[in-house]
Amino acid sequence: GCWKLGQRVWHNLRSPLRALPGPKGTSWLYGNLKDIFNAENSVLHEQWVGQYGTTLKYKGFFFSDRLFTMDTRALNHVLTHSSDYQKPSQVRYNLSRILGEGVLFVEGAQHRQQRRIMNPAFGPAQIRALTDIFISKSIKLRDVWSTMTVASEHAARIDIMPWLSKMTLDVIGLAGFNYEFDALNATGKPNELNQAFSVMFSASQQISIIPMLKAWIPLLRWIPTDRDRKIDAAQKTMGRIGSQLLHDAKAAVLSSHGAEKGGSIEKSSLQGRDLLSLLVRANMATDIPENQRISDEDVLAQVPTFLVAGHETTSTATTWALYALCLRPDIQTKLREELLTVETETPSMDELVALSYLDAVVRETLRLHAPVPSTVRIAMKDDILPVDTPFTDKYGVVHDGIKVSKGDPIFIPILAINRSEAIWGTDAKEFNPDRWASLPEVASQVPGVWGHLMTFLGGPRACIGYRFSLVEMKALLFTLVRAFEFELAVPASDVGKRSTIVQRPFLRSDPENKSQLPLLVKPYRKTSGLS
Ligand code: HEM
Numbered sequence: 244g245c246w247k248l249g250q251r252v253w254h255n256l257r258s259p260l261r262a263l264p265g266p267k268g269t270s271w272l273y274g275n276l277k278d279i280f281n282a283e284n285s286v287l288h289e290q291w292v293g294q295y296g297t298t299l300k301y302k303g304f305f306f307s308d309r310l311f312t313m314d315t316r317a318l319n320h321v322l323t324h325s326s327d328y329q330k331p332s333q334v335r336y337n338l339s340r341i342l343g344e345g346v347l348f349v350e351g352a353q354h355r356q357q358r359r360i361m362n363p364a365f366g367p368a369q370i371r372a373l374t375d376i377f378i379s380k381s382i383k384l385r386d387v388w389s390t391m392t393v394a395s396e397h398a399a400r401i402d403i404m405p406w407l408s409k410m411t412l413d414v415i416g417l418a419g420f421n422y423e424f425d426a427l428n429a430t431g432k433p434n435e436l437n438q439a440f441s442v443m444f445s446a447s448q449q450i451s452i453i454p455m456l457k458a459w460i461p462l463l464r465w466i467p468t469d470r471d472r473k474i475d476a477a478q479k480t481m482g483r484i485g486s487q488l489l490h491d492a493k494a495a496v497l498s499s500h501g502a503e504k505g506g507s508i509e510k511s512s513l514q515g516r517d518l519l520s521l522l523v524r525a526n527m528a529t530d531i532p533e534n535q536r537i538s539d540e541d542v543l544a545q546v547p548t549f550l551v552a553g554h555e556t557t558s559t560a561t562t563w564a565l566y567a568l569c570l571r572p573d574i575q576t577k578l579r580e581e582l583l584t585v586e587t588e589t590p591s592m593d594e595l596v597a598l599s600y601l602d603a604v605v606r607e608t609l610r611l612h613a614p615v616p617s618t619v620r621i622a623m624k625d626d627i628l629p630v631d632t633p634f635t636d637k638y639g640v641v642h643d644g645i646k647v648s649k650g651d652p653i654f655i656p657i658l659a660i661n662r663s664e665a666i667w668g669t670d671a672k673e674f675n676p677d678r679w680a681s682l683p684e685v686a687s688q689v690p691g692v693w694g695h696l697m698t699f700l701g702g703p704r705a706c707i708g709y710r711f712s713l714v715e716m717k718a719l720l721f722t723l724v725r726a727f728e729f730e731l732a733v734p735a736s737d738v739g740k741r742s743t744i745v746q747r748p749f750l751r752s753d754p755e756n757k758s759q760l761p762l763l764v765k766p767y768r769k770t771s772g773l774s
Pocket residue numbers: 346347348358415548549552553554556557560613614615618619698699700703704705706707708709711712
């Protein structure tokens with residue numbers, strides 16, 4: 244521990260980040276991190292930008308300096324040079340404990356190999372083929388809520404978060420692994436994989452000192468805690484079910500090819516639209532060179548990775564979309580009017596994508612309520628980040644590049660860029676889908692993979708599932724907003740945002756502080772209004 248701390252102090256003393264202006268740490272252990280967790284959104288960072296300018300430093304664990312910059316050119320440099328700016332080892336350790344060593348965890352050549360194999364599963368044609376899963380699960384959710392509204396005389400009070408989460412879990416189960424969680428089936432028995440997954444997810448959302456110390460000091464990892472035991476048990480369940488899924492998928496391939504008797508298996512002959520089928524193809528096809536095949540272990544590591552990455556993010560985004568529509572009933576009505584122009588309740592992907600106001604509402608939600616509010620990278624070598632706007636250090640010297648040294652952490656301000664007034668204009672913090680009709684020119688400098696937003700990040704480590712998520716969100720909003728009118732069940736001032744990995748709503752009035760968003764949900768009838 245002392246050695247690590249000494250290294251940290253020594254690194255800090257020599258880091259060029261020392262010259263940057265920024266706030267003083269408020270705790271020797273957490274630096275400014277506790278203040279950031281306690282403040283909503285990116286509010287604190289935005290205040291600092293007002294005080295110290297667009298490039299600054301703040302304190303992380305054990306007084307270490309972290310670079311914070313709103314400069315889009317510097318951020319673009321970090322995101323596009325993903326081998327030089329990797330995830331910090333502590334973050335990777337925590338990820339591997341919870342998700343295994345899947346595509347979110349791996350770096351360098353192994354990451355490039357996994358992305359190359361998996362990218363085809365997320366192209367437009369594949370997402371088009373998955374649209375019927377998005378729609379049928381949305382309809383299932385709509386029917387569950389309809390039953391709940393019939394049972395109550397007026398509008399039903401529904402905490403929409405867990406329901407949206409069940410829907411997206413069902414979708415990623417089917418679309419990813421051809422596995423039916425059946426989480427939306429209220430009468431079914433609890434699913435074993437779902438329970439294991441919940442343990443993993445709640446563990447990933449907790450911020451506490453013990454896992455943090457274990458991430459820093461490997462020797463401490465030998466000391467088991469209650470959290471470790473729970474994660475180990477959940478991992479065992481996931482591993483067992485994952486192996487079974489993989490075994491079944493392989494057996495199906497072998498039996499359809501008669502390959503048990505030594506027959507060859509060609510890549511192009513393996514069918515199946517889910518991600519697992521694609522992985523099995525890359526694992527078994529005898530016409531792919533041995534060294535390019537993906538191992539059983541790597542296939543299995545993708546199961547928890549995709550369950551976590553592909554599930555809570557989209558359900559949280561849809562939760563915020565409905566929240567925004569409750570705050571602006573005029574936008575909710577305008578959206579419903581557009582959705583009702585479609586004659587079928589089972590639209591194709593192309594029909595969904597053609598709905599321009601739905602598209603604007605989804606973009607505006609993902610801008611203002613980005614589910615992943617930030618991420619972190621570490622410099623793997625000394626470097627200079629080019630900047631658009633020269634900045635002044637705390638000694639009054641003007642710089643046209645940010646010097647970083649190997650080991651310096653860099654905060655990637657997803658939400659702060661999405662809400663920046665310098666980029667989006669003075670109404671940047673308001674929900675205004677109409678802004679998407681004509682964007683400010685400067686927005687094109689945002690280095691995001693989609694929509695001039697940082698929401699799905701950019702560069703080689705950008706979100707692989709963004710198209711998947713956009714169509715799934717559209718299918719959900721299409722089905723739900725046509726069927727129901729939504730209103731907040733609590734005063735708007737009671738709803739707060741809590742940021743851990745994913746930014747979720749909670750009620751200030753709830754002493755348990757659990758994530759939730761209760762809405763009044765009422766079936767839409769042409770002349771109705773909420774009583
Ligand atoms: C609104 C929904 C979503 C948001 C906001 C989101 C956001 C992000 C962000 C910010 C990252 C980069 C994290 C980092 O490197 O620090 C990421 C990576 C990733 N996302 Fe998403 N995501 C969403 C939906 C999905 C879906 C639906 C899937 C899968 C079906 C998915 C799979 C992944 C994977 C596998 C990665 C790791 C990519 C890599 O490192 O190469 N995401 N996502």
